[in-house]
Amino acid sequence: xxxxxxxxxxxxxxxxxxxxxxxxxxxxxxxxxxxxxxxxxxxxxxxxxxxxxxxxxxxxxxxxxxxxxxxxxxxxxxxxxxxxxxxxxxxxxxxxxxxxxxxxxxxxxxxxxxxxxxxxxxxxxxxxx
Amino acid sequence: xxxxxxxxxxxxxxxxxxxxxxxxxxxxxxxxxxxxxxxxxxxxxxxxxxxxxxxxxxxxxxxxxxxxxxxxxxxxxxxxxxxxxxxxxxxxxxxxxxxxxxxxxxxxxxxxxxxxxxxxxxxxxxxxx
Amino acid sequence: xxxxxxxxxxxxxxxxxxxxxxxxxxxxxxxxxxxxxxxxxxxxxxxxxxxxxxxxxxxxxxxxxxxxxxxxxxxxxxxxxxxxxxxxxxxxxxxxxxxxxxxxxxxxxxxxxxxxxxxxxxxxxxxxx
Amino acid sequence: xxxxxxxxxxxxxxxxxxxxxxxxxxxxxxxxxxxxxxxxxxxxxxxxxxxxxxxxxxxxxxxxxxxxxxxxxxxxxxxxxxxxxxxxxxxxxxxxxxxxxxxxxxxxxxxxxxxxxxxxxxxxxxxxx
Numbered sequence: 001x002x003x004x005x006x007x008x009x010x011x012x013x014x015x016x017x018x019x020x021x022x023x024x025x026x027x028x029x030x031x032x033x034x035x036x037x038x039x040x041x042x043x044x045x046x047x048x049x050x051x052x053x054x055x056x057x058x059x060x061x062x063x064x065x066x067x068x069x070x071x072x073x074x075x076x077x078x079x080x081x082x083x084x085x086x087x088x089x090x091x092x093x094x095x096x097x098x099x100x101x102x103x104x105x106x107x108x109x110x111x112x113x114x115x116x117x118x119x120x121x122x123x124x125x126x127x128x129x
Numbered sequence: 130x131x132x133x134x135x136x137x138x139x140x141x142x143x144x145x146x147x148x149x150x151x152x153x154x155x156x157x158x159x160x161x162x163x164x165x166x167x168x169x170x171x172x173x174x175x176x177x178x179x180x181x182x183x184x185x186x187x188x189x190x191x192x193x194x195x196x197x198x199x200x201x202x203x204x205x206x207x208x209x210x211x212x213x214x215x216x217x218x219x220x221x222x223x224x225x226x227x228x229x230x231x232x233x234x235x236x237x238x239x240x241x242x243x244x245x246x247x248x249x250x251x252x253x254x255x256x257x258x
Numbered sequence: 259x260x261x262x263x264x265x266x267x268x269x270x271x272x273x274x275x276x277x278x279x280x281x282x283x284x285x286x287x288x289x290x291x292x293x294x295x296x297x298x299x300x301x302x303x304x305x306x307x308x309x310x311x312x313x314x315x316x317x318x319x320x321x322x323x324x325x326x327x328x329x330x331x332x333x334x335x336x337x338x339x340x341x342x343x344x345x346x347x348x349x350x351x352x353x354x355x356x357x358x359x360x361x362x363x364x365x366x367x368x369x370x371x372x373x374x375x376x377x378x379x380x381x382x383x384x385x386x387x
Numbered sequence: 388x389x390x391x392x393x394x395x396x397x398x399x400x401x402x403x404x405x406x407x408x409x410x411x412x413x414x415x416x417x418x419x420x421x422x423x424x425x426x427x428x429x430x431x432x433x434x435x436x437x438x439x440x441x442x443x444x445x446x447x448x449x450x451x452x453x454x455x456x457x458x459x460x461x462x463x464x465x466x467x468x469x470x471x472x473x474x475x476x477x478x479x480x481x482x483x484x485x486x487x488x489x490x491x492x493x494x495x496x497x498x499x500x501x502x503x504x505x506x507x508x509x510x511x512x513x514x515x516x
Binding site: 261262263264265266267268288289290291292293294298299300301303304305307308325326327328329330331332333336 | 393395459461
């Protein structure tokens, strides 16, 4: 995540990679909070996007151009404490689209958010019919 | 948006309010970009969340506790240029849930993203049956 | 919609076409209801999918193979009465993906549901870079 | 599912219940297909909605009034063959909202669709603050 300006602004870093999965983390700090003192929903959405995006990057060894085409997040609990993690996992790797799920956990181990994210491979060849 | 730390980190400010609508803007700057040099999808998602949230706040005059329960964003074009705006509009104001749409526009006037966002009113009375 | 078996089972028919828009309707009848006596959410989702799909078909004159890749529906009110309409409108027509919105209306003219639907053009040429 | 007219029209039946999970199935037949000869996306969406709804019903022993407030489906593969199953699993059981995931499988055991579905408990008491 070295050359990802917004990820760096938030302090997102990768902590684990596996087969079709990547886990990232972010330390909570005052700038990432909303006016209620809990993690801003935009940070949770960013983590979901990045976790699945990193799973795409990891799966293809960073060799494929890609972009998020859509994302859906359900917020299950307010996120407090010291850090948040997001585990992205690829559910479907197609020729053109990759769909992944992100589970967002608080530091007490609660599932605090869940997301479905679709990435498009921008350098996909034409579909074979 | 004075006491919203994450909104301030991104530089989000309200530029227009109307009946059930609020428009916000954010100046693009290097820290908000991804590694491809376009606006990070997490910023777009944040703008969608905030635009609808501000429409909820505006509608109730800031008098109701609320939280995002879910959000869905479609990314329609990469966002470049100097600024991005998001117009949140309430589609349904229920006793417990408020659903809004956010249209995200680039500075050339293109629709660059669209979102549906659900907020819950945390201080809702018990449903009347 | 002549050779669409499931659309025919539900009784969906097109009532209006325009620039990037198609409106469909469905007569309510007991078989389409849930146990609470209102329209089943699956019918509303089907209408959203079909309305945007028909807008894709109409836009390309029926010349492009396509499939739904994802859909998101918000249910805003229970649907009762005698019929329901859904207006699909294309928000973005890309080389590979088309994104549309569907507004679902009850017969009193209330917005009863709203959806974002993504279609993929299966016969898209390879992206030009 | 005895008094669920639309579920009966489609031929949906429960095949397994567990802790926070319910699995349903539907036999494929010509009326449920689209013009490409694969399962209509509206049926898949219906199965996702019903699988999570039945998990809500099962969890509360049928004692709570509820309704779908929103649903998001990703279609991962075309569904063919003789039957389709959907496993609904509750991720979060709140005082007002329940969020579940549905995994839709074809009869070859492939994950063909995935969904996030939010239900509202209509008889929820007022939130305790």
